[in-house]
Amino acid sequence: MDISELDIESDFTIEKEALKNELEYETEEILKYLSLFDKQLFIKLFVKEESIKDVSEEFNIKPSVLYNRISRGKSKLRSIFSKP
Template sequence: MKITEKNFIEQMKKRNEKALEYVIDNYAWILKTVLKKHLFNLENLYEECMNDCLLAIWNNIHYYNPQKSSFKNWIAGIAKYKSIDYMRKYLKDLENGNIDDIVLASEDNSIKEILSNEISMETKKMLYSLSEEDREIFKKLYFEEKNMNEISKETGLSKSILYNRLSRGKKKMRKNISVKGDYENERL
């Protein structure tokens, strides 16, 4: 069967590897654009991250919903979050590395700072999609690492209300953080 723009998603769902080849041939430029934007000077991570993106597309194609977004936007979102995961892993590796085994150049420190700022900016974008009160709940739980009992006492809200706010907040962040339009017109 010939793979085309009209049938490649259906064929991927049927686990036809030729459909994945079609995605690579026709949509890899989107993944490359996103990876270059988020991984800038970490070229040694591009290939591994690209492979992870393709694997995620292959394994999660059943979750793609054309009514919610275009395929281009969907795969750009996958690439964005995979690249952020790679930045976090890179930063964690830098922080956990044995100082005797690693000689950090000043360039590595500047990359570390750039990556930290990028992750911080992404986190702020996500948090600012919430109300001020919900933002405080998220900060207490995830940044200050307080447990639900402590947060409940500090805010005067019951744990069930806190869980509901967290759940709604996560949904709202997922909905509001979109890559729509960011990558549709960019080609390498």
């Protein structure tokens, strides 16, 4: 049997998956303080890296409204997580 035929999961792959799971958990923990709608906006813009134009069209809202919601959401999260 050739070694290239073996299906061996490397430590790097396992570590990468563990980090991905941890990041997903941390993201969920942070975004749980937002409304469902704002959470969806944050995920599309900051996790999936979709454009403002695409997200505003998908949700049928003006880009200016989207910017305002994101700004308010960021402020809310800052106030929650900056408390001692």
